Amino acid sequence: MFGAVGARGLSCFSFRHLIIRSQTTTPRFALQPSCFSTSTPKKRVGTHNGSFHCDEALACFMIRLADNFSGAEIVRTRDPKVLETLDAVVDVGGDSYVHRLYLSIYKNFVVAVDAVDNGMNQFDSDEPPTYVNNTSLSSRVVRLNLDWTEPDQSSEKENEVFECAMRLAGSEFLESIRFHAKSWLPARSIVEECLASRYQVDASGEIMVMNRSCHWKLHIFDLEKELGMFPPIKYVLYKDDRTENWRIQAVAVSPDDFRSRKPLPVNWRGLENDKLSDVVGIAGCAFVHASGFTGGNRSYEGALEMARASLRA
Known part of the structure; x- marks a missing residue:
């Protein structure tokens, strides 16, 4: 998948856009065919003006690699009113909550999927686990593969069940985003206030x-x-x-x-x-x-x- 180290190094340049869209009734970030074409209005991506650093330069380059941000206009400003009109922002806007959400979803969702795929043990121990958990997302996705008893072992049938696997994994990922954006993050400020x-x-x-x-x-x-x-x-x-x-x-x-x-x-x-x-x-x-x-x-x-x-x- 991403690789145990590489995913954490990815910029969360588009994560703010994803979080905001996840709070709508009908998420606009659901998997769809590429919507970019010459007739589609050019996307606009914001980052701060003034001195720049490698992180936002790389993030702006990377976001243009996505089909729906190909050829996006880069708007360099710190004006909040301008930033609110853009399709995505990078390294500007003071949205520290986005970074918290990104890291929490990475830690609580992506890492487990990645680790299972790379055969990483959950614990540093040679002792066998006390119990076996076959209800994880990774286990359920694997079980969607064609049974050996399935008469139709064609590529078409395999692609059909793969689509089911995509929907299952994608729905749980979107649910993780919804939970973290609407429940996990708002709780943080409440706990912080009570601790104070x-x-x-x-x-x-x-x-x-x-x-x-x-x-x-x-x-x-x-x-x-x-x-x-x-x-x-x-x-x-x-x-x-x-x-x-x-x-x-x-x-x-x-x-x-x-x-x-x-x-x-x-x-x-x-x-x-x-x-x-x-x-x-x-x-x-x-x-x-x-x-x-x-x-x-x-x-x-x-x-x-x-x-x-x-x-x-």
Whole structure:
């Protein structure tokens, strides 16, 4: 495919255009035959004026290699009003969110597809995996190949199922873009805001309260690293909209590790309601999971006291 290193080196010059189009009801970037012709209005690509560097020079060259940007006019400006009228922009506009989206989609979608194709192990270990996952996108695409029992083994039939494979892979790629643009990225600013106010929640700075429901787990580790946070967050509190209770979630050791940095106390685990409240000494306790990674209380104040008590334990 791209090659394990080469894909990361690709400029995200056209990614901004792709992200914006992905948020429309009918994506305009869906795979279609080339739309470039002499009768098609020339595309316009923007980059900044003034001193230039290799990255935007190469990006502008590369984007012209795409059929629908062949012969595109390069507009060098920093005027936001002009940039908004263009078909794509390169290295200008202050859209740092695009780079975050590009890297996240690359990391969470493209790398796995590329690694499977190149026979790369997911873990640096000679031990056999605990379980086999045959439900990945790569596995499902491979299963679309013609069965050996298929009577028609012609190139035409093979091309037919390849079209199915393209649609499957493409639909999941577009879904990944939609999720990252509409859900993953907006959550980042919410988590960042909640992290900034953590000392208003508790003097330890180790308890964070989410002011609204979002995918906080996807961002907390990156933000802690970027902000140089110490000590790290141990517990996150948020309201469970289904039960109206307040939940306490112990933060995991890392994004790929089920272990918690500081699980809720052993003697709380598996208990519920009044029995749990009696042991904890805090009113309104609802439950604590048997593994200690989460628990709940019927009020915000009760959940906060549970988190504080767990920190002291």
